[in-house]
Amino acid sequence: MATTSPVAGVDELRDTRSEGQWSIVLRRFRRHHLAMISLVVLLLILLAAFFAPYLTPFSPRENDITKRFLTPLTADPDTGQLHIFGTDNLGRDYFTRVLYAGRVSLTVALTTSTIAVLIGIFLGLLAGYFGGWIDIAITRTLEFISTFPLFIVLLILSSILLQNESLIPIPDFAVSITAALTAVPDTEARKVTLLVLALALLNWTPTARLMRGMVLSVREQVYIESSRALGASNPRIIWRHVFPNAYPPIIVDFTLLINTILVLESSLSFLGFGVQDPTPTWGNMLAFAQSNMFNEPWLPLVPGLPLLLCALAINFIGDGMRDALDPRLKL
Amino acid sequence: MTTFLIRRLFQMLIVILLAAIASYALLYLAPGGPLVALQQRQRGGAQGVTEEDIARIRARFELDLHPAVRFTRWFVGLPRGPINLGGQALLAEMHVGCTQTGQVQLTYPDGRTDIVEECIDPLTLAELEGRRVSRGVLFGDFGLSQVILRDRPISALIWSRLPYTLALMGVSTLLAILFGVIIGVYSAVRQYSRFDYFMTTLAFIGASLPTFFFGIMLILVLAVWAKDAGLPYLPSGNATANRDYVVPLLGTVDAGSPLDFLLHFIMPCAVLTFVSIAQWSRFVRASMLEVLRQDYVRTARAKGVRERLVIAKHALRNALIPFITLLAGVLPTLFAGAAVTEAVFNWPGLGQLLLDALERFDYMVAMALLYITIVLQLVGYLISDILYTVVDPRIRLT
Numbered sequence: 054m055a056t057t058s059p060v061a062g063v064d065e066l067r068d069t070r071s072e073g074q075w076s077i078v079l080r081r082f083r084r085h086h087l088a089m090i091s092l093v094v095l096l097l098i099l100l101a102a103f104f105a106p107y108l109t110p111f112s113p114r115e116n117d118i119t120k121r122f123l124t125p126l127t128a129d130p131d132t133g134q135l136h137i138f139g140t141d142n143l144g145r146d147y148f149t150r151v152l153y154a155g156r157v158s159l160t161v162a163l164t165t166s167t168i169a170v171l172i173g174i175f176l177g178l179l180a181g182y183f184g185g186w187i188d189i190a191i192t193r194t195l196e197f198i199s200t201f202p203l204f205i206v207l208l209i210l211s212s213i214l215l216q217n218e219s220l221i222p223i224p225d226f227a228v229s230i231t232a233a234l235t236a237v238p239d240t241e242a243r244k245v246t247l248l249v250l251a252l253a254l255l256n257w258t259p260t261a262r263l264m265r266g267m268v269l270s271v272r273e274q275v276y277i278e279s280s281r282a283l284g285a286s287n288p289r290i291i292w293r294h295v296f297p298n299a300y301p302p303i304i305v306d307f308t309l310l311i312n313t314i315l316v317l318e319s320s321l322s323f324l325g326f327g328v329q330d331p332t333p334t335w336g337n338m339l340a341f342a343q344s345n346m347f348n349e350p351w352l353p354l355v356p357g358l359p360l361l362l363c364a365l366a367i368n369f370i371g372d373g374m375r376d377a378l379d380p381r382l383k384l
Numbered sequence: 385m386t387t388f389l390i391r392r393l394f395q396m397l398i399v400i401l402l403a404a405i406a407s408y409a410l411l412y413l414a415p416g417g418p419l420v421a422l423q424q425r426q427r428g429g430a431q432g433v434t435e436e437d438i439a440r441i442r443a444r445f446e447l448d449l450h451p452a453v454r455f456t457r458w459f460v461g462l463p464r465g466p467i468n469l470g471g472q473a474l475l476a477e478m479h480v481g482c483t484q485t486g487q488v489q490l491t492y493p494d495g496r497t498d499i500v501e502e503c504i505d506p507l508t509l510a511e512l513e514g515r516r517v518s519r520g521v522l523f524g525d526f527g528l529s530q531v532i533l534r535d536r537p538i539s540a541l542i543w544s545r546l547p548y549t550l551a552l553m554g555v556s557t558l559l560a561i562l563f564g565v566i567i568g569v570y571s572a573v574r575q576y577s578r579f580d581y582f583m584t585t586l587a588f589i590g591a592s593l594p595t596f597f598f599g600i601m602l603i604l605v606l607a608v609w610a611k612d613a614g615l616p617y618l619p620s621g622n623a624t625a626n627r628d629y630v631v632p633l634l635g636t637v638d639a640g641s642p643l644d645f646l647l648h649f650i651m652p653c654a655v656l657t658f659v660s661i662a663q664w665s666r667f668v669r670a671s672m673l674e675v676l677r678q679d680y681v682r683t684a685r686a687k688g689v690r691e692r693l694v695i696a697k698h699a700l701r702n703a704l705i706p707f708i709t710l711l712a713g714v715l716p717t718l719f720a721g722a723a724v725t726e727a728v729f730n731w732p733g734l735g736q737l738l739l740d741a742l743e744r745f746d747y748m749v750a751m752a753l754l755y756i757t758i759v760l761q762l763v764g765y766l767i768s769d770i771l772y773t774v775v776d777p778r779i780r781l782t
Contacts, residue, residue: 204724
C-alpha cells in the first residue's frame with residue numbers, strides 16, 4: 054500500500070480534521086440504525102400532528118350527540134366523510150382527536166423540556182463558573198427540591214393551579230404562543246401554559262446538576278486561564294469557551310427529558326390533573342378509552358400506540374445521541 | 385458515629401421544617417384556596433351561600449387566622465389559646481387573625497377621605513381557646529379530614545388504606561429485586577449474549593413506557609379479551625369483588641375470599657414489578673460488570689474457585705454495595721409511589737387516597753401524605769448512609 058506520508062495514519066487524521074465536529078457526530082449517529090428509524094417515526098408523528106387540519110376534515114371539538122360511538126370506518130351520516138376510527142362518546146371524530154392530541158402532547162413535551170433545560174443550563178453555568186455563595190445557594194436549592202417527591206408535588210400543584218386558573222397572571226404572549234402551537238382556543242391554552250410552567254419549574258434540576266458538573270471540570274482548563282489572561286470578560290468566557298465545551302451531555306439529557314415530560318404529562322392528564330377534556334391529549338384520551346374499553350376494546354390502542362411509539366423513539370434517539378457524542382468512542 | 389447521627393438528625397429536622405413550610409405555602413399562598421369555589425357558587429346565586437356560611441367555613445378551615453399562626457397550629461398544634469401563667473392569661477388580646485374584613489373610610493386632617501380594605505373584626509388569642517386543634521403534624525397528628533370522611537382523623541384514613549398499598553408495593557418491590565438481580569447478574573456474566581441484548585432492550589422499553597399504558601394493555605388482554613374468549617380471566621379493578629363470579633377452570637370465586645383478593649392483586653402487582661425490574665436489572669448489570677473486571681475476581685478465578693462461587697460470593701456481594709442507595713429510594717415509594725397504577729386498577733391504596741383528596745379538595749389529607757412521604761425519604765437517606773458502614777467497613781462516618 055503506497056502511503057504519501059511517512060507516518061502511518063496521518064492521512065486519516067487529516068481527513069477527520071477537515072471534517073467538522075458535527076459531521077462526525079452525525080456520521081456516528083447515522084450508524085445507529087434504531088435511532089435513525091426512531092427519528093423517522095418521530096418525524097412522521099410530528100408531521101401528522103402539525104398538519105392535522107390538512108389530514109382530516111373534522112374538527113376535534115365539535116360534538117354531535119346523534120353520532121356517538123360510531124364504529125370505525127363508517128361514513129358520516131350527514132356529509133358522507135369517513136370516520137377512520139369512529140367517534141367518541143360526544144360524537145367527535147376519534148382519528149381527528151388523536152392527531153390534535155399528539156399536537157398538544159408533543160408541544161407540551163417539547164416546550165416544557167426546552168424551558169427546563171434553559172433554566173438548568175443558566176443556573177448550572179452560574180453555579181459552576183462563579184462558585185462561592187452563588188454555587189452554595191443554587192446547589193442547596195437543588196438538594197431541597199430533590200427531597201420532594203416529584204409526582205406528588207406535581208399532582209398537588211396542578212390541582213391547585215387548575216382550580217384557581219383564572220387568578221394566576223400569565224403573560225398574553227405565552228398564552229397565544231401555546232394557542233398557536235396546540236391549535237386550541239385561548240381559554241384552553243391558558244391551562245396548558247400553566248401546566249407547562251409547573252412541569253418546567255419542577256424538572257430543571259437534573260440539567261442544572263449536570264451542567265454544573267461539566268462546568269466545574271471545564272473551568273480548570275488552561276484555555277480558560279489564557280482567555281482570562283488576555284482580558285476576556287466573564288460573560289465572554291462563559292459564552293465562547295465554557296458553554297461550547299460543556300454542553301454535549303446536555304443534548305442527551307434534553308432528549309431524555311422530552312420523554313420524561315411526555316410520560317409525566319400523559320400520566321397527569323390520564324389521572325385528570327393535567328390537560329382537561331375539551332383539549333385532547335393522549336393521556337386524557339386514554340382515560341376516556343379505559344372507561345369505555347369493555348364495550349370497545351380497541352379504543353385504548355388508538356391514542357396508546359402513538360404515545361408508546363413516541364416514548365420509545367425519543368429514548369432510542371437519546372441512546373443514539375449518547376453513542377454519537379461519547380468522546381470515549383472517538384477514532 | 386454518634387456525632388454523625390446527632391448532626392444528621394439535626395439537619396433532618398431543619399429540612400423537615402423547611403419542607404413543611406414550603407408545602408404549606410404551596411397550598412395556601414396560591415391565589416384562591418378552598419373558599420374560591422364557594423364564592424363562585426354564591427355569585428351564581430344557585431345555592432344562596434350567605435355571609436355567615438362564609439364566616440363559618442373560614443373558621444372551619446382556619447382561614448381567618450394569619451398564615452403564620454395557621455401554620456404553627458398545623459405543624460406543632462400551637463398556639464391553643466392565651467398562655468396561662470399563675471392564673472394570668474398572657475397575650476390574650478394579641479391579634480392572631482381577622483374574622484371579617486371590610487372597607488373603612490379614613491378621614492385625613494386635611495379633609496381628604498380614602499377607602500381602604502382593613503380588618504374590622506380582629507380575632508384575638510383568647511378567642512382561639514376551645515377551637516379544635518390537632519396535636520401537630522410533627523408529632524404525628526394530621527388533624528381531621530374535611531371531605532372524604534368528614535371529621536374523622538386523617539391518620540385513621542391513612543391506616544385504613546395503608547395495608548393495601550404496603551401489600552402491593554412490598555410484594556412487587558421484592559419480586560422486582562429478585563428478578564432484577566437474577567437478570568442483571570446473568571446479563572453481566574454473559575455480556576453481549578442474545579439474552580443480554582434481549583433483556584437490556586426489554587429493560588429499556590420498561591423504563592420508557594408510561595405505567596398506565598402498560599396497565600391498560602394488561603387489562604385489555606387479561607380481563608377484556610380473555611373474558612370474551614371464554615378463557616380464565618382476571619378482574620379488572622378494585623381489591624375485592626362485590627358479588628361472587630365464575631372464572632373458567634377456577635369455578636365460582638367467593639367475593640372477599642383470599643382467592644378473590646389474589647386474582648385482583650395479580651395485575652397491578654405485575655405492572656409495578658415489570659416497571660421496576662428494568663431499573664434494578666440495569667443497575668445490577670452495570671455494577672456487576674464493574675466488579676467482574678476487578679483484580680480480586682481474577683485472583684479468585686486463578687486460584688481455581690468454581691465460577692459459580694466466584695460470581696455469587698466474590699462478585700455479587702461487592703456489586704450489591706451501591707445497591708443500598710437505591711433501597712433508600714424505595715422507602716417513600718412504598719408509601720404513595722403507585723398513584724398511577726392504583727388509579728388504573730382502582731386499587732384502594734394511599735395513591736388512590738391522594739387522588740381522591742385532590743379531586744374533592746380535601747387538601748389536609750393531601751398535605752399529610754406529602755409530608756409523610758418527605759419524612760420517609762429523609763429517613764431513607766439516613767438509613768442508607770448507616771447501612772453503608774455496615775456493609776462496607778472501608779466507609780466511616782464522621
